[in-house]
Amino acid sequence: MTHAALTGWGKCLPPAVLTNADLGTFLETSDEWIVSRTGMKERRISHVSLGELAWVASARALACAGLEAAAVDLVIVGSTIGDEMAPNVASGLQLRLGAVNAAAMDLNTACTSFLYGVSTATALIRTGVVRTALVVGGEVPTPFLDWEDRNTAILFGDGCGAVVLQASDREEGLLSEKLGCYADARGALDIRGVGGRFANRGIPYGHTRWIFEGSEIFKRAVVGMAQAGQEALAKRGLAIGDVDLVIPHQANLRIIDAVGRRIGADPAKVFVNVHRYGNMSAATVPVALVEALEEGRVKPGALLLLPAFGAGLTWCAHLVRWGSRVTPLATSPVELPPCDRTGLELVNELRARRAGHAAHARASIEAARAMFEA
Numbered sequence: 001m002t003h004a005a006l007t008g009w010g011k012c013l014p015p016a017v018l019t020n021a022d023l024g025t026f027l028e029t030s031d032e033w034i035v036s037r038t039g040m041k042e043r044r045i046s047h048v049s050l051g052e053l054a055w056v057a058s059a060r061a062l063a064c065a066g067l068e069a070a071a072v073d074l075v076i077v078g079s080t081i082g083d084e085m086a087p088n089v090a091s092g093l094q095l096r097l098g099a100v101n102a103a104a105m106d107l108n109t110a111c112t113s114f115l116y117g118v119s120t121a122t123a124l125i126r127t128g129v130v131r132t133a134l135v136v137g138g139e140v141p142t143p144f145l146d147w148e149d150r151n152t153a154i155l156f157g158d159g160c161g162a163v164v165l166q167a168s169d170r171e172e173g174l175l176s177e178k179l180g181c182y183a184d185a186r187g188a189l190d191i192r193g194v195g196g197r198f199a200n201r202g203i204p205y206g207h208t209r210w211i212f213e214g215s216e217i218f219k220r221a222v223v224g225m226a227q228a229g230q231e232a233l234a235k236r237g238l239a240i241g242d243v244d245l246v247i248p249h250q251a252n253l254r255i256i257d258a259v260g261r262r263i264g265a266d267p268a269k270v271f272v273n274v275h276r277y278g279n280m281s282a283a284t285v286p287v288a289l290v291e292a293l294e295e296g297r298v299k300p301g302a303l304l305l306l307p308a309f310g311a312g313l314t315w316c317a318h319l320v321r322w323g324s325r326v327t328p329l330a331t332s333p334v335e336l337p338p339c340d341r342t343g344l345e346l347v348n349e350l351r352a353r354r355a356g357h358a359a360h361a362r363a364s365i366e367a368a369r370a371m372f373e374a
């Protein structure tokens, strides 16, 4: 049987940092509230597009695997809000990388997009359709946040991670997975203002409102991630005690802790970096995986459990057998362009632009009204 070994990994975090104290300059919130409710201390704000973050993360992942871009047969970009819809983000990445032999697809299951992408790539490698795949999990939600809403604005940040999967005779990569969706709760996390249903109603693109039932999402997330983790383990006759490291979606430290308790994981074997980056949606799992490798937390042959959930409400867990190599074969010279603004300056620019849109929309409505009344 052909397996899909994970042979390359890379991340790209934009340099500008937004702290909890920065958020407190324009929102009625505090470091104490944010840390105690979410575990988050800071997050990154991107000065470039998702496509650029994906390019850097991917170049690093390919160098790590010791591969040229031309060796890639498939590029999958997992994200919730891409830079563009047609052409897709993956084709832009194929072009930037020079991955001329690759098929290119975008995949959106919100925060679980990276792991659903790993499932898709693994299935296509196992069935012989492709031999080498690049799977990206990236998100730049900050231009679409409602920065005046303290319930949601504090939670998210930008970032990107990527992995390379290669056909292998060794039993490595995905051992089992469980994918699911609580569609009855799809209204619990609803980003209004991006997508066709809003354009039809004349709402300016990107003028979002985040409908967010935090505690409902919280409860469903814990149950879904834990159940998926248990099912993925049971499929292989394994138990949580066999797992060397749990690398969960990083949406909230309290959710991570609750999932760990529910599946009986030793807290020392649960990887956490939510304090550094907040919730980067599709990027959290690949970035956490890369950082776990960088910190020496993934040993050769390790068994990893990767549970996640996202809008939809999609949920999943992946059981992964790591290979013998835990260090990159090479590094990439590709870097982001420098950023000359702070995280707070970037956010204040986004806020000003949004206030401008709102004023413009109000003026259009008033002009239309005046026309009808004339």
Ligand code: UT7
Pocket (backbone or CB within 6 Å): 028, 029, 030, 033, 034, 037, 038, 111, 150, 151, 152, 154, 155, 189, 213, 214, 215, 217, 218, 251, 252, 279, 281, 309, 310, 311
């Ligand atoms: O990856 C998928 C997306 N991620 C998620 O969906 C996250 C899931 N949910 C959560 O992480 C948590 O539910 C939250 C962090 C969103 C909220 O935590 P919570 O413990 O469920 O808080 P709560 O809803 O019980 O607390 C809400 C209170 C409200 O005040 P009242 O009505 O109780 O007086 C809010 O107005 O906390 C207030 N609040 C804030 N206060 C200070 C909400 N946001 C803030 C804030 N600063 N930023």
